[in-house]
Amino acid sequence: xxxxxxxxxxxxxxxxxxxxxxxxxKNKLAxxxxxxxxxxxxxxxxxxxxxxxxxxxxxxxxxxxxKDLIIKERNANYGLAKSIVDGVSYVLNIHGKAIVLExxxxxxxxxxxFMNDSLNVYDGCDNIYSVQGYMxxxxxxxxxxxxxxxxxxxxxxxxxxKWEYLELDLAEKEVIRNSKYLxxxxxxxxxxxxxMLTFENNSWGIKWYYSVFRRNGLCVFPxxxxxxxxxxxxxxxxxxxxxxxxxxxxxxYKTDVIKQEFLDIEVLDKIENYFTMKKKSILxxxxxxxxx
Numbered sequence: 490x491x492x493x494x495x496x497x498x499x500x501x502x503x504x505x506x507x508x509x510x511x512x513x514x515k516n517k518l519a520x521x522x523x524x525x526x527x528x529x530x531x532x533x534x535x536x537x538x539x540x541x542x543x544x545x546x547x548x549x550x551x552x553x554x555x556k557d558l559i560i561k562e563r564n565a566n567y568g569l570a571k572s573i574v575d576g577v578s579y580v581l582n583i584h585g586k587a588i589v590l591e592x593x594x595x596x597x598x599x600x601x602x603f604m605n606d607s608l609n610v611y612d613g614c615d616n617i618y619s620v621q622g623y624m625x626x627x628x629x630x631x632x633x634x635x636x637x638x639x640x641x642x643x644x645x646x647x648x649x650x651k652w653e654y655l656e657l658d659l660a661e662k663e664v665i666r667n668s669k670y671l672x673x674x675x676x677x678x679x680x681x682x683x684x685m686l687t688f689e690n691n692s693w694g695i696k697w698y699y700s701v702f703r704r705n706g707l708c709v710f711p712x713x714x715x716x717x718x719x720x721x722x723x724x725x726x727x728x729x730x731x732x733x734x735x736x737x738x739x740x741x742y743k744t745d746v747i748k749q750e751f752l753d754i755e756v757l758d759k760i761e762n763y764f765t766m767k768k769k770s771i772l773x774x775x776x777x778x779x780x781x
Contacts, residue, residue: 492605493646494523494584495555496576498569499592501531503544505719506592513590514554518601523584524555527576530563545592570693574657581649586612588646593720596622596644597739600715604646606746607634607709612648618706619697620646623716626737627759631712634746635753637760639677640701640708642694644716656700657693662686665699675702677764707752713740 495513499506513519526549531542552558567575573589580587588604590596600622607620617636622644665671665683672683685695701708714737 490605490609492518492522492556492601493586493588493608494525494580495601496525496527496580496587496589497592498527498529498572498576498590499545499549500529501538501541501545502592502720503541503548506545506548508719509590509592509594509596510548510552512595513601514552515598516596516601517598518605519554521556522601523557523559524552525576525580526552526558526560527572528560528562529568529572530566532566532568568691570691573693574655577647577652581647581652585650586646586648588644590644591642591720593718594622594644595717595719595739597715597741599741599743600644603634603711603715603744603746604644606744608646608648610746610748611709616705616707617709618647618651618654618701618704619708621708621710622646622714623718624711624714624740625760625763626714627756627763629712629756629759631753631756632745634709634711634744634749635756636707636749636751637710637757638674638702638705638707638752640694640698642697643718645708651706654700654704655697656703657696659686659696659699661703662699665702675699677761709746709749711740711744714738715740 497509497513513524516522528546528549531538546562549560561576561579563572577587577589586608588601588608604620604622611617611620619640621641623641665675666686675683685692686699717737717739
C-alpha cells in the first residue's frame with residue numbers, strides 16, 4: 490500500500506503544535522508516512538508573536554518518527570484559507586492524495602490507518618469526495634465506516650481528482666440561497682450555512698463543503714471520532730472557547746473499511762437532531778469551527 494502523505498499546518502501555537510505532533514507520532518503508520526509541514530509567516534511582528542512563532546519553528550524542526558519530513562516556511566503571512574488551499578494543492582499535485590491536519594487536532598492511534606484504508610478503498614468512486622477523521626458526538630451501533638453528505642475540517646483527506654472541483658468563487662451560490670429545499674439540505678441543524686455563501690467569506694471550509702454539496706457528493710466518516718479538537722480556547726484563527734467537545738473520547742481501535750454504497754440516513758438524522766437541540770450560541774461556535 491502506498492501511504493498518503495500527511496500535511497500539517499502550523500502558525501503560532503507551540504503547545505498545540507507539540508500535542509498534535511506527539512499524538513501523530515503514536516499512530517501505527519507514522520514511520521511509513523511522509524510529513525509535510527506548512528508554517529505560515531507572521532502577520533504582526535511584535536515580541537510576543539515572534540517568540541511564539543520561533544517556538545513553533547523549533548518544535549517542527551526537531552520532529553522525528555516519520556518516513557520523511559518536509560518543512561515549508563512561508564516568508565509572508567498567507568492567512569489560514571490561502572495557506573491551506575495552496576498547501577493542499579501543492580502536495581496533491583505531487584502525490585495524488587493527502588491527509589490534512591491543523592495544529593489543534595489530537596489524533597487517535599488508528600487515525601492514519603483509517604484514513605489510508607478509506608483513501609484506497611474509495612479511490613475512483615465518483616460520488617465520494619473526502620475522508621473524515623472526526624465524527625460527531627452521537628450514539629451509534631455502527632462498526633464500520635459510513636457515508637454522510639457533508640465535509641469537516643477536523644482531520645480529513647482527499648484525492649487530487651476531487652480537490653480539483655474546489656470552487657473558490659462560489660459561482661452558483663444563488664441556486665442554493667434561492668431554493669428552500671436546497672437551503673434546508675445545505676444547512677445543519679438550526680444553523681444557516683447558506684448565509685455564509687458570500688464572496689467576502691474567506692472560509693475555505695465552507696467553499697469546499699459547497700463544492701461537494703453542488704455535486705451531491707458524500708464523505709467517508711468513522712463510526713466514532715478519531716479526532717479531538719483542543720483549540721476551543723481562543724488561541725487560534727476562527728476559534729471560540731467551548732469545552733463541550735473536549736468531553737469526546739478518541740476511538741483507539743481499528744475500523745474495518747468495507748466500502749459502503751449508500752448514505753447513512755439513520756446517522757444523518759441523529760446528527761441533525763443533535764445540532765437542532767443545541768443552543769444557537771453554542772451551535773454557531775461549534776459549526777463555524779468544524780466547517781471553518
